[in-house]
Amino acid sequence: MSETTSTSKTYPLGLSEHGFQYVKIWGLLLGLLVVSVVGPMIGIRWLTLVTAFGIAFVKAFIVATRFMHINLERKFVTYMVAGMLAFMLVMVAGISPDVLKHEGHHWVNKAANDAVDRGEKEGAAHAGEHEGAAEKPEAPAAEHH
Amino acid sequence: MIRPIATTREATGIPTGRLAVWWVIASEIVIFGGLLGSYLMHRLGHPEWAYQSVHTNTAAGAFNTFVLLTSSLFAVLAHDAAEHKDGKKAAKYLMITCLGGLTFLCVKGAEWTHEIREGFTLTSNTFWSFYYTAAGLHGIHVIAGMIIMLFVAADAAKGKELQRVENIGIYWHFVDLVWIFLFPLLYIAK
Numbered sequence: 497m498s499e500t501t502s503t504s505k506t507y508p509l510g511l512s513e514h515g516f517q518y519v520k521i522w523g524l525l526l527g528l529l530v531v532s533v534v535g536p537m538i539g540i541r542w543l544t545l546v547t548a549f550g551i552a553f554v555k556a557f558i559v560a561t562r563f564m565h566i567n568l569e570r571k572f573v574t575y576m577v578a579g580m581l582a583f584m585l586v587m588v589a590g591i592s593p594d595v596l597k598h599e600g601h602h603w604v605n606k607a608a609n610d611a612v613d614r615g616e617k618e619g620a621a622h623a624g625e626h627e628g629a630a631e632k633p634e635a636p637a638a639e640h641h
Numbered sequence: 642m643i644r645p646i647a648t649t650r651e652a653t654g655i656p657t658g659r660l661a662v663w664w665v666i667a668s669e670i671v672i673f674g675g676l677l678g679s680y681l682m683h684r685l686g687h688p689e690w691a692y693q694s695v696h697t698n699t700a701a702g703a704f705n706t707f708v709l710l711t712s713s714l715f716a717v718l719a720h721d722a723a724e725h726k727d728g729k730k731a732a733k734y735l736m737i738t739c740l741g742g743l744t745f746l747c748v749k750g751a752e753w754t755h756e757i758r759e760g761f762t763l764t765s766n767t768f769w770s771f772y773y774t775a776a777g778l779h780g781i782h783v784i785a786g787m788i789i790m791l792f793v794a795a796d797a798a799k800g801k802e803l804q805r806v807e808n809i810g811i812y813w814h815f816v817d818l819v820w821i822f823l824f825p826l827l828y829i830a831k
Binding site: 592 | 686
């Protein structure tokens with residue numbers, strides 16, 4: 497059987513062909529990193545979500561497939577990893593109603609509401625101090641009933 | 642020569658050593674996933690955390706992301722060298738990867754020193770509890786990866802156990818991957 501024509505291409509820094517491809521993928525990842533830092537600076541909420549978190553998923557996908565080569569592994573490895581991610585999602589889905597909501601029908605999460613109030617007051621006071629405001633905001637009230 | 646079972650033998654279509662690494666990663670997904678999932682839920686439920694998160698250093702976080710991505714490049718180049726049976730080159734690349742890990746830890750150390758001096762400690766606020774726990778747990782994984790990598794590099798330099806270069810590489814990429822999510826959660830979402 498005849499061999500394919502070898503072009504004997506040389507790559508910088510003594511890299512192999514694969515090595516050179518990896519460098520290109522690294523360059524792409526760095527480009528995405530720049531976008532994920534610069535995007536949120538514009539200050540548009542949806543753009544922040546897309547550039548910071550959307551791009552994190554893209555970067556993760558590239559690392560998993562191009563560096564970890566999960567797509568070249570036996571299928572059950574992908575299922576194993578996806579299964580664990582599914583467990584995580586089940587946990588988040590199960591707990592999130594309790595954590596995200598601080599009140600509902602016939603119940604109030606007073607500790608969480610107090611924590612929000614306290615944090616808002618402390619944060620505003622701290623921000624005021626940093627801005628050198630002459631008028632000092634009132635001290636944080638940590639009320640517990 | 643008698644070889645340990647968990648090196649190159651395979652019963653599942655994947656060498657046992659590499660399969661073990663994937664299982665480690667699967668369990669790590671639950672650990673980090675649980676932690677980050679909890680953080681995300683609390684962050685959404687507690688708008689006042691924005692006052693705290695504004696103090697994290699985005700430039701340091703971005704630089705550390707660059708460092709880890711670069712170290713991941715060298716880890717995969719080490720794998721490529723090992724595939725070509727070039728143990729010395731693989732060892733050299735693994736050492737550069739370790740250097741990346743060390744740089745990451747130094748930046749993290751400087752960052753934490755500054756934050757603690759500013760009064761942001763593990764107990765000052767739930768945001769900072771999550772911040773130090775998540776970044777600290779990740780840092781421990783970086784240290785563990787570096788230690789293992791030094792052993793693998795020492796063997797690889799002698800041309801021994803080259804399959805381990807890929808195994809430690811997979812773990813290192815996972816550590817990088819966790820940071821890819823930690824970075825926007827802790828440094829960008831102000």
